[in-house]
Amino acid sequence: MGPALVTPYALTVDTGIRELRAADHLLHTLAAELALPGDVFGCTHLVRGKRPRVVVSLILPSEPLQRTALERLTARGHEVAYGVPDPVGRAVLFPGSASLTGTLTVADVLSRSAIDRVSVLGTPEPPAPDTPLATRDHVRPQWQDGALVLTAMPAAGGALVPFEVPDPTPCCADH
CATH class of the missing domain: 3.30.70 (Alpha-Beta Plaits)
Structure with a gap:
């Protein structure tokens, strides 16, 4: 924990x-x-x-x-x-959560908040500190093995976005 x-x-x-x-x-x-x-x-x-x-x-x-x-x-x-x-x-x-708005670098996310690390889906290595992360004003890290980890995914232009979207579409919404 x-x-x-x-x-x-x-x-x-x-x-x-x-x-x-x-x-x-x-x-x-x-x-x-x-x-x-x-x-x-x-x-x-x-x-x-x-x-x-x-x-x-x-x-x-x-x-x-x-x-x-x-x-x-x-x-x-x-x-x-x-x-x-x-x-x-x-x-x-969490400490610093209110400051995680707009697009920040991974280094900014880590220095401004209690988030311990950022991981990228499908990638074993952490992102470079200068990688932009478009927060969409919705950052939901999870506790993993005693660390607060934000899971992100690749986005356009070499940026990242948090894996969890702010307004998910419910399953079968178009039926």
């Missing part, structure tokens, strides 16, 4: 959400309502089984903030538990 995932100040919130987009929105709403600082990690986690859903985790920097968040979330009727459900969360909120 990454350093952020082993903090004792983590909470998991289960509201029964079934879609990533709704979970992303919930994380942004919670960050605003709870006035969370920029060093918070907010991740989505897929829960499989009899009741598939998406839960969110908040990795907070202190015990007082954890206690306040827990009180406010439970007062709103949310199901809240201590810790994170798994070590492979998809980060929506």
Whole structure:
């Protein structure tokens, strides 16, 4: 697990959400309502089984903030538990996430945010630091073996784009 995932100040919130987009929105709403600082990690986690859903985790920097968040979330009727459900969360909120807009170099992405590395689909080597990355204002890295990794794919003109698109087309949308 990454350093952020082993903090004792983590909470998991289960509201029964079934879609990533709704979970992303919930994380942004919670960050605003709870006035969370920029060093918070907010991740989505897929829960499989009899009741598939998406839960969110908040990795907070202190015990007082954890206690306040827990009180406010439970007062709103949310199901809240201590810790994170798994070590492979998809980060929506993370240090520096707000600065990852427009087109940046890979070096800029790494220096401005908590992202540890960028990987490119189908390529064993990391991209060059000066490779442009068109963020589409939607950057969702995932925890992998203790590192926050942004998976990207090649785009026109030698640039990269994050693998996850901001507005995916639902399966069979044209039927």
